[in-house]
Every structure is written in structure tokens, then in C-alpha cells.
Amino acid sequence: MLQTAQELIKTVSKQLNLSDEDTEFLLSANAEHVFEIELSDGTKHQAFRVQHNNTLGPYKGGIRFHPDVNLDEVKALATLMTLKTAAVGLPLGGGKGGISINPKELSPELLEELSRKYAAHLSPHIGPDKDVPAPDVNTNAAVIDWMVDEYEKVTGDTSKASFTGKSLGKGGSEGREAATGLGGTFALREILKHLGEEKKELTVAIQGFGNVGLFFGTLLPKQLPKLLFTAASDSSGGVSSAFGFEPKELATYKSTGKRLVDFPEDDSVPLPGDSILQEEVDILVLAALGDVITEENMKSVKAKIILELANGPVNEKAYDYLTERGVIIIPDVLANAGGVVVSYLEWFQNRAQEHWAEERVNAELERYMVEAISKAYDYSVKHEVSLKEAAFALAIKRILEARREQPETSA
Template identity: 45%
Template sequence: MTNQKFFLDTQGQFLEIAKILNLKPEIVEELKEPQRIIKFQIPVKMDDGKKKIFFGFRVQHNNALGPYKGGIRFHPEVSEDEIKTLSMLMTWKCSLAGIPFGGGKGGVIVDPRKLSRGELERLSRGYVKGVFPFIGPDLDIPAPDVNTNPQIMAWMTDEYSKLKGEDCPAAFTGKPLEMWGLAGRNEATGYGGVVTLKKLAEIFNLNPKETTLAIQGFGNVGSNFAQFAFKAGFKILAVSEVDGGVYVKNGLDPEATLKCREEKGKISGCYCVGSVCDLSFGKGISNKEILGMEVDVLVPAAVENVITKENAPKIKAKYVIEMANGPVTSEAENILQKRGIISVPDILANSGGVIASYFEWLQGKEKKLWEREKVLKGLSKILEESFEKVFNLAKKEKINLRRSAEILAVERVVKAMEK
């Protein structure tokens, strides 16, 4: 799926909700496109002394509920349409969670693996210079995303504070702990996903010990999801990353798998049960194969558009938890629904990160440190309440969880716009 199709697909889902809610034409016009698109050049002095131009984006979809909120990704395939789509999804995600933020997203077209640490710092600071007039603690609060991390947020926060002439820890979230970063922020998205998994298990009477999982994507989100699910007693049969994955018939240990990957550089061959990793415990599996596995719960936690109309008829899982942004296309969603497969949408399942970002923002404004236990407890409460609202509406209206989540999210934004 192209990024343009990704945008039209997401926009089309909103237009369907607009019809259901009978929204006024002027509201539809405002919400179907972002309020602002910022495209800019970022000149960076490279280590060889030459200047290279990179292209950056910041898209601000809607701020009816509060400042724009959303990550910044560094990736060679970043495009305006992709960032537009993700900014719209952030509006719905923040709304559904009931936090006082609107939706935004940013990106730079770059392969950060090809930059030195110095070049990466200069690019990060250059990004802030390019968007400085449009961001800030009460305007738009960026955060990490694909290929960005607490160190990059530290450089960006420092650059923003320099330009502003004062210390501004609430201007960015996802920062290191020593710069008013939040305890628990790193694992928040994965942890939140497991909160929704537990609610799913509770509602459908699933016994964790007998419930099998396959997780596509073993980065920050996928690996944290795996570790919290494992601690909760769920049985993880397979995990995968870009270069392929591992299948362990008796269930793998995600912590041992992570340690093995650190040593080997990839998870291929890391068949770990308990603290022991042995080739006899399992076999290799591809990203494509993991999607069609016979498991109870499939967790796409890598990239968008991996479950499509082509492979949706072959999904054997009974439940899907969307930990990536937009991993299931709208055509695939319809196929899954017809087949009786329950899919927990991304705007609910992976909202733990933005909820934790809200806590970090509050911490930065108040300059009072939050304990990790308080963060995870607060996150659980918000996600459990959101899940129940989404599930109850879906049950009442006989609609799928995505449609229910989108109705609740759009309704809250529209009420704020009409005040």
C-alpha cells in the first residue's frame, strides 16, 4: 500500500464515521484534512565538511482538545501523506484516551544508520530550528517515534530551550530521566498493549496459560509487549523482526531472547526457553509466516499495512491486537470481521505511549517527578476504562471495535469544536 492510499484509507474511515454521526459539512471539511502542514529544508554540515539538505515535515491535524501531540520519525520512506495520516490517527488516539491533546506528527526523510552521532545531533537540532515557531509546551509537543529515541529528544529539548531563552522540559516528551523524562515511559506502549490483552482475556474467558501469542515486530513496542505478556502468564510461540524470527513450540522466554539478540545482533537462532537458548528448541520463521500462524492472539507490532485483503483470509488467530500504527487495512478489517476475528484497533491498543507522554508533560510543567508505579497504575486505569467504553458500544450497536473506538473518538473532538 502506498502512503497516499494509507491516507485515503484513513480519511475514508473518518468520512464513514462522519456519516454515522451526521456531522455538519464544515466540521467534516476541517477534520478530513490537517489544519497545518509544515515542509522545510534542514541544512546539515556533514563530517566531511560538505553541506547536505534533508527534508522535514510537521503536520498538525487538529487542536480542539489541546496542543498537538505526536512523534517525530527518521526514516528514508517518510512522506507527507504518511505524516498526514499518522497525525489524524493521533487526534483520534488522544481523544479516545480522554487526554487534553490534539493530533500531530513529524518526520525527516533520512536513514539515520548512515549518519555519525555528530551528524545525527546536528540534524535533530536543525529540525527544531525549522519548526520552532510552531511547537512548544502549549502549542505542539513532539516525542520519539520510528528511529528516534531519548537522546534525540534531549538534543531537541536543549535546542528548543536555547532558542526560547529558558529551560522548557515540557516542550518534548520521551526524554532521558535526567532531563525530566518519565519513569516507565520507555515500556509504556508495550505495557499498555498487555493491559488491553488482559481485558480481552477477562471478557472472553481466556486462560493466559492456555492462550498462545505470535508477535510481529521485536523493537521497543514488541519486546516490551512480549515481556509483560510473558510475566502475565501468556504463552508466546513466535516473535519476528525485519530479518525474520523464531518459533518455539513450547513457548519462548522474551527476556532470554532479547539477551541472545544483543549477543548475536539478530533474533534468528535465538530459541530460548527459560534462560537456555538451544537450536533444538525451535525453528526459524519469516515475517510473512508469522501472520498466518495458528495462535489465539496475533500482535502486529512493527509497521503499517501488514494485514491486507490478500492475507486476511489466511489469518488463523482468533484475536488481533494492533500494536503498530495502522497494521490492518480497512479492507482487511472487513474480512476479519466477517470471519469472526476480533481486532483491537491501534488507537486503543497502542495508546499507552501517548498516555505516558501526557504524564511526562504534566511532570515537566509541574517539575514534580512521578514514580514508575504511579505512571503504570494511571496508564492501566485510563486504558481499562477506554477498553470498556469501546467494547460496550460495540456490543450495543453490533459493530466492530475499530468502528466503536472511532465513533467515541470523533464525537469527543466534535463536541470540543462546537463549544
């Protein structure tokens, strides 16, 4: 993952004729915090926080609790966060954190202890104007609330702007839960507008009809009412129907704990495993995991447009192959940026001691997404590059322009 992120930066840097010094600046992290957390049960766990670049503003990025967390992964994700915040025009930098642990094996008490010790250790290095962490894989509002409380105890800060992704009663923002999915609907709508296809009756399949995919699916009809939702999958497999599904009907079915593959509609057909990736649809939405389309299955993808709601669902070789074939891939750096946009809006509200209505939050989210997609699309057409390369180029140019104007903020 780290190599892929860095190779793309190098590719775009060459296209922009950047100096070796500028390229190295974009590749290098400002700080890497690697430490060990010992819990009261005697177990010890590696913990990380990488602060990649803060030229545009405080570092921003999630904290994940997962057994596979390692320094290279955190560095890669921090690098991508720098580019994501810049690509969507936010006054933020990029960071990422994590602990190598399976939180499902912890008691609630140990999970709280872990969260508090992580925040306490990092308290000198994070904060509203330095580094603003958020939830990520296996972390949630409860974990963030513990971290905020611990940070307040250590530092005396009461702004609630030290972390985002908090619960609503403790400084969280309206609209946060649906933000990534809603942002994805705006991204798809805008690309279809630029292509002149937003009013066509196109078919859509969603791989990963879980949290983000479910929000995306249920919110999509408002943005693009003519789209026909013909297939969906989760970890159990999936279902397809030439006649289409009502996304809310599938969501209600899933909320009962049942598997999508068992959906009982008469004209639905079960889809085993990842066969949804080969469905004959116009738009394929990837909302589950990374690396689901690779050189192993890329030739069987039939969709004309792919929306990357997950992080890195199309690997580098597959991305190049599909792009060459004319498939339009709306990259994760834009497609799933709704989460970080609303994360920024939460931070902004905390600093201003305000709490906005959901309508205002969603309107601001839409404004950021529309502008980011429009700029990336125009750049991709003008320079004949993919949307991902366009987004990276615009992000890099924005960071370097800010660096030249305010060089003291890059350290």
C-alpha cells in the same frame, strides 16, 4: 495511508450522521509547516510538521527521520494522532513531524545539527502549550534532548515540557521505554476480560519481537499468566514450539545479537519469513511494520484475536475481511496508545515540576488504558461495529463536544 485514515473518518461520520461541516473539520489540518534544512555539508533536506487538530489540547505527535517521509504520510499520521489522543481520553490534539533523510548516513555532528535546525525553525509554532513533539522512527532521547536544548536557547523556556521522550536526567519520565508494550498488555487483558477468556490457556504469537514486541512479551505473563507464548519472529524469521517459550529467555537470547530463527531449544521449529502470520494460535500480536496482513495473505490468518501494536499492520481490505469472519482486531489507535499516554504523563510531570516513581506512572497508564478499552468495547457491542470504528466514533464525539463547548480552541 492518508486516504485510508480519511475514509475511516468519513465512514464513522456517516454512522454518526455528522454534517459536512463537522466532517470537513475532522479531515482538515489546522497548519502544515513545510521547509528545507540545509546542513553544513551542503546537503538539503525536506522537513515537515503538520498540526492537525488542537480542540482538546496542544498538538501531540512524534518526529521521524526517514528517506520516505513525505507530506501525505505526515498528514495521515497527524490525523491518526488526533483520534488516538481523543480515544484514550487525553487532553491533547494531534500532530506529526519528520525529515526526509536517512539518519544512519549522518555523522553524530550532522545529526545534532539537523535536530537543532529542525527545532529552531519550528520554535515559533511549538511549545508546552502549543505543540509537544516526541520521538518516532529513527529518533530517540538524544535527538529530543538536542531539540529541547535548542528550543530553550531560542525561547528561554526552562520547563522541559516542550518535548517528550527526553532522557531521564533531562526531564524524561520513568516507564517511557516500556510504555507501548505495557499498554498493549493492558489492552489485551481487558479485551479478554470482556470476552470472559482472561483465565483460559490461550496461545500467543508475536510478530516483531523487537523493542515494543519484546517489552510486550516479557511483561505479558504478569497480566495474563495462563497464556502460552508459542511463537515469535524478528527480521530473521522466527521460531515456534507447541510447548511454549519463556519470553524472558528469548529476550536474553536476542540481547546477545543472535537471530531468533536460530534459537537452539530442542522442541523449537524455525519459521521462515512471515510464516508466523499463519500460525495456529488464538492471539496474534503484530508489533513490527505496517501492512503485514493484506489481501495477499489475509485468508491464511488463523488467529481469533489480533492485537495491533504496530501502526496499521492490517490493511483496509484485510481488516474488513477478517472482521467479517469474526476475528477480533484490537486496533492500533487503542492497542499501542501506551506510548502517547506516558508521553502525556511526562509533559504533565514537567509542567508540575514533578518526577514520579515508575509505579505511579504505570498505574496511571493502566487507568487510561482500562477506561479506553472498556468504553470502546461497550460501544462496539451496543452499536454492532468493530473496535476500530468504536474507538474512532468515541474520539470524534469527544472532539466535537469539546469544539461546541469551547469553539475558540479549535482554531
